[in-house]
Amino acid sequence: MPDVDETTITIILPDGSTQTHPAGTTGREIAEGIGAGLARDALAIKVNGEVRDLDRPLEEDAEIAILTWDDEEGKETFWHSSAHLMAEALQELYPEVKFTIGPPIDQGFYYDVDLGDQTLSADELEEIEEKMLELARRDVAYERHEVSKEDAVRHYEEEGNEYKLELIEDLEEGEISFYTQGEFTDLCRGPHIPSTGDIKAPKLLSVAGAYWRGDETNPQLTRIYGISFPKQKQLEDFLERRRLAKERDHRKLGKELDLFTFDTDQVGPGLPMWLPKGTTLRETLRDFLREEQLKQGYKPVTTPHIGRLDLYRTSGHYPYYKEDQFPPMIFDEGGEEGEEEGYLLKPMNCPHHVKIYQNDHHSYRDLPVRLAEFGTVYRHEQTGELGGLTRVRGFTQDDAHIFCTPEQVKDEFIDVIDLTIGVLDALDFEEFEAQISLRDPADKDKYVGRDALWDRAEQAIRDAVAETDLDAREEIGEAAFYGPKLDFMVEDALGREWQLGTIQVDYNLPERFELTYVDEHDERKRPVMIHRAPFGSLERFIGVLIEHCGGNFPAWLAPTQVQVIPVGDDFVDYAEEVAATLRAEDVRVEIDRSDETVGYKIREAETQKIPYMLVVGGREAEDGTVSVRSHAGGQQDTVSVDTFLSRVQDDLRPAFAGTT
RNA sequence: GCUGACGUAGCUCAACUGGUAGAGCAGCGCACUUGUAAUGCGCAGGUUGGCGGUUCGAGUCCGCUCGUCAGCUCCA
Numbered sequence: 001m002p003d004v005d006e007t008t009i010t011i012i013l014p015d016g017s018t019q020t021h022p023a024g025t026t027g028r029e030i031a032e033g034i035g036a037g038l039a040r041d042a043l044a045i046k047v048n049g050e051v052r053d054l055d056r057p058l059e060e061d062a063e064i065a066i067l068t069w070d071d072e073e074g075k076e077t078f079w080h081s082s083a084h085l086m087a088e089a090l091q092e093l094y095p096e097v098k099f100t101i102g103p104p105i106d107q108g109f110y111y112d113v114d115l116g117d118q119t120l121s122a123d124e125l126e127e128i129e130e131k132m133l134e135l136a137r138r139d140v141a142y143e144r145h146e147v148s149k150e151d152a153v154r155h156y157e158e159e160g161n162e163y164k165l166e167l168i169e170d171l172e173e174g175e176i177s178f179y180t181q182g183e184f185t186d187l188c189r190g191p192h193i194p195s196t197g198d199i200k201a202p203k204l205l206s207v208a209g210a211y212w213r214g215d216e217t218n219p220q221l222t223r224i225y226g227i228s229f230p231k232q233k234q235l236e237d238f239l240e241r242r243r244l245a246k247e248r249d250h251r252k253l254g255k256e257l258d259l260f261t262f263d264t265d266q267v268g269p270g271l272p273m274w275l276p277k278g279t280t281l282r283e284t285l286r287d288f289l290r291e292e293q294l295k296q297g298y299k300p301v302t303t304p305h306i307g308r309l310d311l312y313r314t315s316g317h318y319p320y321y322k323e324d325q326f327p328p329m330i331f332d333e334g335g336e337e338g339e340e341e342g343y344l345l346k347p348m349n350c351p352h353h354v355k356i357y358q359n360d361h362h363s364y365r366d367l368p369v370r371l372a373e374f375g376t377v378y379r380h381e382q383t384g385e386l387g388g389l390t391r392v393r394g395f396t397q398d399d400a401h402i403f404c405t406p407e408q409v410k411d412e413f414i415d416v417i418d419l420t421i422g423v424l425d426a427l428d429f430e431e432f433e434a435q436i437s438l439r440d441p442a443d444k445d446k447y448v449g450r451d452a453l454w455d456r457a458e459q460a461i462r463d464a465v466a467e468t469d470l471d472a473r474e475e476i477g478e479a480a481f482y483g484p485k486l487d488f489m490v491e492d493a494l495g496r497e498w499q500l501g502t503i504q505v506d507y508n509l510p511e512r513f514e515l516t517y518v519d520e521h522d523e524r525k526r527p528v529m530i531h532r533a534p535f536g537s538l539e540r541f542i543g544v545l546i547e548h549c550g551g552n553f554p555a556w557l558a559p560t561q562v563q564v565i566p567v568g569d570d571f572v573d574y575a576e577e578v579a580a581t582l583r584a585e586d587v588r589v590e591i592d593r594s595d596e597t598v599g600y601k602i603r604e605a606e607t608q609k610i611p612y613m614l615v616v617g618g619r620e621a622e623d624g625t626v627s628v629r630s631h632a633g634g635q636q637d638t639v640s641v642d643t644f645l646s647r648v649q650d651d652l653r654p655a656f657a658g659t660t
Numbered sequence: 661g662c663u664g665a666c667g668u669a670g671c672u673c674a675a676c677u678g679g680u681a682g683a684g685c686a687g688c689g690c691a692c693u694u695g696u697a698a699u700g701c702g703c704a705g706g707u708u709g710g711c712g713g714u715u716c717g718a719g720u721c722c723g724c725u726c727g728u729c730a731g732c733u734c735c736a
Contacts, residue, residue: 210731210733220663223663265727481736568695
């Protein structure tokens with residue numbers, strides 16, 4: 001070890017090796033010491049866990065890592081700097097622009113700006129993009145300077161930028177810095193990449209409105225989304241991936257595969273109509289879950305689509321959530337004294353299920369009572385929220401309500417988690433996230449139910465999650481007002497996260513409806529209610545499922561499992577025979593009787609993503625065989641119908657992967 | 661609900677600055693009778709989302725409205 005004195009520092013690299021350098025050495029110098037390639041790719045440096053500019057001098061011993069495009073933090077820095085570059089371009093093109101914030105995001109960056117009355121179209125985005133490239137080619141450094149709060153305030157008072165002034169208010173003296181590249185200076189904590197020249201391939205993707213600080217009472221700003229890369233090829237790959245993702249969009253596949261349709265004019269927006277093929281898919285999925293639930297002790301119930309307003313007054317849904325419901329059917333306005341009377345389309349199934357629970361007296365020996373219904377509900381979602389099957393106004397929940405004692409909550413939760421994971425596994429959803437939504441202890445007025453019950457429920461969820469090895473993140477303040485919950489989230493083709501399955505503890509409804517059971521000491525007790533839906537809703541689940549498998553459903557779910565293709569008219573009779581044999585074994589089979597070539601019929605079946613195609617002609621009719629082609633594996637071989645059946649038997653039945 | 665873009669045949673998309681709305685696929689008909697991803701020919705298909713305005717003339721320009729998409733906000 002060399003002597004260590006005040007002017008020498010020791011750094012530890014990610015591989016554990018150490019180096020000594022004079023104090024004041026920069027990240028860039030260290031990178032150059034390691035290799036020219038790394039120095040060229042270096043974007044920033046991580047010092048004791050903190051990402052910094054490459055050119056900031058190191059004054060103390062530290063663990064460091066040189067960050068490049070291959071590091072998440074390197075990308076973030078790159079995109080943040082790209083946001084500054086876009087801002088500079090905007091400043092040149094629109095001198096009146098006021099900047100607010102411009103952070104990196106998962107895939108790229110955005111900048112929220114106040115453009116006054118100016119709007120931006122696709123053409124203008126291109127123009128900004130051009131300007132960015134022009135500025136990037138000047139290859140100027142991002143320079144950091146620390147400024148006093150007073151100077152920072154003066155700077156933005158002169159510019160008349162109230163947004164930045166508001167941001168500065170929240171900052172402490174001594175932690176304020178500006179970054180400048182070329183003619184553009186921005187309030188910014190940093191860090192940044194060394195130079196604008198590193199940004200070779202910027203692309204502006206879209207423009208949208210966004211509220212200042214995410215509050216809809218604040219002014220609306222223009223948000224410009226973009227992405228950028230160090231190499232042109234990477235941008236091309238990104239655009240290609242995005243194009244492929246759009247191919248998997250369930251709205252596109254839903255049309256192509258004849259699964260569902262909308263008539264927004266006459267039926268209404270957000271009200272999907274399921275075509276025969278989509279309905280087959282939907283009912284297969286429903287039956288799969290229903291059978292599993294019956295095995296697990298759920299009791300099926302059926303309830304009407306409407307209920308009196310009084311039901312929802314008791315539940316608290318009316319009039320509290322009036323805005324989110326279709327307007328009630330009023331048949332008596334009520335007048336001065338009385339309340340209005342009428343019916344409401346049900347926004348959820350729980351009030352009806354509560355009434356079914358109340359149909360009987362319950363002993364602790366009966367509990368848990370598990371009532372299940374694929375119940376269709378209607379919610380008047382905001383117009384801007386509707387989209388495909390993932391956000392609709394009429395949808396069917398795979399709903400069930402479990403009425404149990406407080407002691408039973410944990411075990412019931414474990415069973416539901418197992419059921420949900422089993423369902424997701426059976427459909428090959430490996431990438432899902434679980435989120436435990438807890439109340440915000442600082443804002444207890446928002447929630448109903450006693451503290452002790454909440455604590456107990458939150459702990460029960462944590463314990464249940466721990467016992468199932470589920471990897472769940474906790475989110476404070478995300479609980480429903482009536483209880484904590486566990487949600488299962490899955491991404492769609494465009495990377496948007498959707499809540500599918502949900503398990504929620506509810507103390508509110510048992511209270512409002514004064515539910516009881518009699519315990520072992522002959523005392524009346526309040527049961528706890530658990531709402532749960534492994535799919536969430538069939539609509540959203542199927543929407544995400546379509547994107548997940550790109551329309552290539554597992555054979556057991558495919559609307560048509562087998563397509564029989566006679567090579568000519570003469571062999572339609574034999575095709576009928578084959579189909580009848582398969583149909584007798586509950587295979588969903590169709591015959592292509594069209595007056596087309598074999599090539600055409602194959603193509604047709606392939607584009608419809610039918611799992612198995614059986615080509616039959618003279619040879620097959622003679623031998624009692626079929627020529628098998630699979631969507632997944634192409635042309636296979638010629639076998640007897642029985643051989644084919646036994647081969648695909650397992651494929652055509654769902655396999656529940658749960659632990660029960 | 662807010663911001664922006666968009667709305668042409670069942671589907672995918674054309675139609676320069678305003679000048680008679682086109683094509684491919686799908687559909688129907690005829691011929692062909694087919695061997696593993698598109699046989700050929702023909703026919704039909706439209707109040708250019710809706711209402712109003714400007715104009716000699718509107719798919720194209722303007723206003724309103726409905727809807728779709730992206731994002732924001734919301735999400736019992």
